[in-house]
Amino acid sequence: MSRLRRDPRAERAAGFIAGDGPRPLYDRTRRAAGSGRPRRDPRAEREAQRIGGAARLRYDLSQVGRPRGEAVTAAPRSAPVAEAPKTVIVETPAFLVAVVPDAPGGRLSSHDRQVLGAARVLAGREGAVAVIVEAACEGLGAAGADRVLRLDGAEGYDPAARAARIEAALAGVGARHALFPESLDGGDLARRVAVGLGEALFTNAEVVAAKGLVRPARGRRVEQSLAPPRLATVAPDAVADYAGPPREARALPFEGAPPEPHGSIVSATRIPADPAAVPLSLAEFVVSAGNGLTDLDTFREVVAALHATPGASRVLCDAGLMPRHTQVGASGTVLAATCYFALGISGAPQHLQGIAGCEHVVAVNTDLHAAMIERAGLAVVQDAQAVMPALLRLLAQEAAGATAGEPT
Template identity: 40%
Template sequence: MKSRTQTALRVDPRRPWVRSPGGLKRIVLGEDGGRRDAPPAANMAAAKPLRSAGPFDGRVLVVAHAERGQLDEAAREAIAAAALLAGPREEVLAVLFGMDGCADAELAELALDRALTLADPGFAPEAKLALLRRLWRQETPRHILFADRGDDADLGRRFACRERLSVLTDIVEIAADGARRRRPGAGFSVHAPAETLLLARGVADARLPFVGLGRRQAGEAEAAAERVRDLGSVVSPASQLALEEADLILAAGNGVSDVPAFLRLAATMGAAVGASRVAVDDGRFRREQQVGATGRSVQASAYLALGISGAVQHLQGIKACRHVIAVNLDAAAPMVKRADLSVIDDCQSFIHALQALLEREGKEARS
C-alpha cells in the first residue's frame, strides 16, 4: 500500500479580521474581504419592547418620592411592581414628587405609561393627600402602590386611612390573585390584594424587559392647610448614622494603610466610614463597618471605595448605590470595573491630596 502524505493546513496570519462590539479584533476564517467595520447596530443594546400600546380602560397607580431628582432602589422596585401587576389594557400611572426635571425617556425606561411629575413641597402631607384623593376619584385605579419606607410609607398609610381603603403593608411578593406579606415573628401570611399596597424591598426586579409609553405631565401640589408646621431637618453627624442610612460613604480596603489619615478625610467630607472584610478582619475597622453580603448592604448616593479590589460579596452589598467611585492601583480590579468613575493611583497619595484640597477650599470659603 502506498502511504499518502497530507500537508497540514496553515493559518494565514494576515487573514481578514473585524472589530467586535467589545472592541477586540476577531479573526474571521474563510473570508477574503479584508478589513471591515462591524455594523453600527452591533454596538447597540437591543431595544426593549413596549409593554402595552393601549388603549387603556384601567390603571395601576404608584407614588414615589425622589431625592435630589433621583429615585432610590425601593421606589424603582415599587414602580416595577406596578408595571408587572398591570394588565395589557391597564395604564401604569405614577405620581413622582421631586422629579419635575426628568425626561420622557427616563420615564419610559421605568416602564411608566404616564407620570405626573412635580416639585416636592417637603413635609406637606395634607397637600399631597389632596392631590392623591383627587387622582383616586378621577383616574379610578385598581391599586395604589407605595414603597414601605420613609416618606412613601408615611403617605401611603395616611392615604389609606383618609380614604378608608383596604391596605397591606410589608409585602414581599405580589401577584394578580394574592399578596404575601411579612409578619413580625410569625413568618409570612397570604392575603387577597388590597387597594393600597405598601411594598417591602426586593418585591420586584427594577430591571424590566420592557418599556412604557413615557408620557410626562407637569403638576403642582394642591393647596391645603397643614396641621403640622415643618421646622426643617437636622443633619446628624455621619459617625452617628447606620451605614444603611448614610448618603455618602468612604470605604477602605486592604490598600489603605494610613488609617488615621483615612478617618480624618472621612470627617472632613462628612462621610460615614465603611470597610471591606479584609480590613475588618485585620482589626483596622469595627465589624459593624463592614460592607458586603456578610456585612451591611448600603444604598448611598455616593460610595468611595479606596483600595478595595471588589470581591463578589462586597459588590453585592453596594449594588443599590447610585454612584460608585474607585481608587485603586489595579486597573483590572472588579471594583474598578463596577465603578462609575475610577482613579488609578495609590490610595495614600489620593487621601492626602484630597484632604489638602478640601482644607484649602474650606479656608477660601471662610475668607
C-alpha cells in the same frame, strides 16, 4: 473504471521548483492531475486568518472550516453598532396603575424602582403606569412609567396636606390601583390616604401578580392573599425592578384644585444625622479604606469633606488600624448604601458580598483587573494616595466657589 490513474512521480516532478538550495523544493498548492482536489497549505491559511494592527498575534477563528486549499483573507471588521432601544408608547390605556414614590432628592430609590416593577406587573399590556411626584424626578421612563403627574409640593413638612393632594390626584386620574413603598414616609402616606379615602389598605405585599397580592402574617407562619386592591404597599426587596425597554413617561395633565392647607404643624425642620455616628447598615454614603491605603489621616479628611460614613476592609480592622464596627463585608456589616467609595480595596469575595446591595460603587485601585474595579460603575486606575489629595483640592475649590457665589 472511468477515473484516470494517478502518476505520483509525474505529479511530484510537476511541482518541482528550481533552486540552488541543498534540498529540493516543491509547490504544494498545485492541483493533482487525477483527483482534482487542491492540496492544503496550513501556513497560508493561518496567515490569512491573522488580524493585523495588534501588538500580540490575533487570528480570526471564523475562517476555520473553509474549503481546503483556499487562502481566505480576513474580512475587515466594523465595530458593532448598538441600536437604541425603542420607547414603548401606550396611547389609550384601558386603566391606570398609580405609583407614589418617595423619590428623595428628586431621584428614584431602589425601593421606588421595585414598586414601579410591581405596578408594571399589575398594568400588563393593556394598562399604563402613572407616577405621581411633587418635584422633578429623573429616570421615570427607564423605570417603567408611562405617565407622569407632577403636583405642586407644599412648603415645609405637612404630611396631612400631602395626603390630601394625593387623594385628589388619585380621584382625578381615576387610577384602578395605587401602590406605595412600605417605607417610613411611603408607609405613613399610604395609611393617611387610605383613611382619607375610606378604603382598605393591603400592606407589606411581598408577591405581586395580576391575579393577586400575597403578604406574610402571624409571624410569617401563614400567607394572606387578596385580589389586587386599590391601595397597597410593597415590601422592600420583594419585587424585581422593571427590566424592559424604556417607557414614554408622558406628562399627564391634571387640573384639580389644590386642597386647603391644614396648618396644624407650625414648624418642622429635618436635622441631618452626623455621618460619622450613623451605623454602616443605615448609611447612605460610605467611604472605605483598604490595604492599599497607608495615609489614614488624609483618608479621614476625605471622609469628613464628603460628609460620608467611614468604612474599612477586614485587613485594616484585623491590624487594628480601623475600628471593628467599620468593617464592611459578609463577616462585618452588609451595606444598603446609595453610594460606596472604595479606596485601595481589591475586592475579596466576602467584601463584595457586603456591598451587593449598594446602588453605585466607585473604586480607586492600581490594579486594572481587581475585582472591585470590575464591580464598580466608575473606576479610577490610580494610586489612592495620589487621588485623595487631588480630591481634597477639588472639594476645597468647590467650597470656595460656593462661598463666593460663583456657579460650580
